[in-house]
Amino acid sequence: MTPLPQRPRLGFFVSHRGSNMRAIVSACQTGALAADPALLISNNRSSAALSWAAENGLPHVHLSPKSSGSEESLDQAHLDKLQEAGADLIILAGYMRKIGPKVLSAFSNRILNIHPALLPKYGGQGMYGHHVHEAVVANRESESGVTVHLVDGEYDTGPIVAQATVPVLPADTPDDVAARVLVQEHLFFSETLIRIVSGEIDLDALG
Ligand code: GRF
Numbered sequence: 167m168t169p170l171p172q173r174p175r176l177g178f179f180v181s182h183r184g185s186n187m188r189a190i191v192s193a194c195q196t197g198a199l200a201a202d203p204a205l206l207i208s209n210n211r212s213s214a215a216l217s218w219a220a221e222n223g224l225p226h227v228h229l230s231p232k233s234s235g236s237e238e239s240l241d242q243a244h245l246d247k248l249q250e251a252g253a254d255l256i257i258l259a260g261y262m263r264k265i266g267p268k269v270l271s272a273f274s275n276r277i278l279n280i281h282p283a284l285l286p287k288y289g290g291q292g293m294y295g296h297h298v299h300e301a302v303v304a305n306r307e308s309e310s311g312v313t314v315h316l317v318d319g320e321y322d323t324g325p326i327v328a329q330a331t332v333p334v335l336p337a338d339t340p341d342d343v344a345a346r347v348l349v350q351e352h353l354f355f356s357e358t359l360i361r362i363v364s365g366e367i368d369l370d371a372l373g
Contacts (some may be wrong), residue, residue: 193356
């Protein structure tokens with residue numbers, strides 16, 4: 167892969183709320199993260215992430231298998247939009263679908279996902295959102311956390327880039343854990359991106 171530019175352009179994929187995307191955009195705006203938000207792609211026409219992008223001047227597009235006609239055309243449409251936007255790094259932040267083979271190959275070692283647990287525990291198909299935190303509490307874990315990992319063709323299986331832990335207290339409900347993890351996510355995704363952009367983390371050494 168070509169090295170990341172000094173100031174990479176970020177392409178986001180988000181399905182729903184988009185709070186992690188907003189935290190990263192904010193880190194770009196404050197100057198903490200030397201990167202430029204370039205595009206939001208969402209499969210969900212009524213997502214809060216798309217509304218926020220529209221209100222805040224972030225280029226955005228709704229693309230789904232239905233609107234594109236097939237999974238293959240959707241993959242091509244994703245690739246076209248990302249290339250038009252000049253994206254260098256792709257950020258999956260609550261994107262509920264798999265990324266297609268064309269985008270995976272064009273952006274090899276350049277696609278990151280955030281997962282609200284310490285992978286490889288509590289990952290894979292069906293392990294998303296509240297299901298993750300329910301399982302963590304049901305198993306009486308004493309800690310959970312955040313994983314940023316490279317994306318491959320499966321759910322939550324690519325090489326781990328960085329992890330941060332949060333405590334799970336005996337009286338915690340899944341909502342308590344979710345809230346604690348989300349606070350950590352908002353800090354940790356940007357911190358990890360800062361380390362990637364500075365060259366401290368070399369994605370090509372992981373993938
Ligand atoms: C986050 O918990 C993230 O770890 C998971 O999906 C959630 C997205 O939340 N992949 P938001 O859309 O960023 O608010």
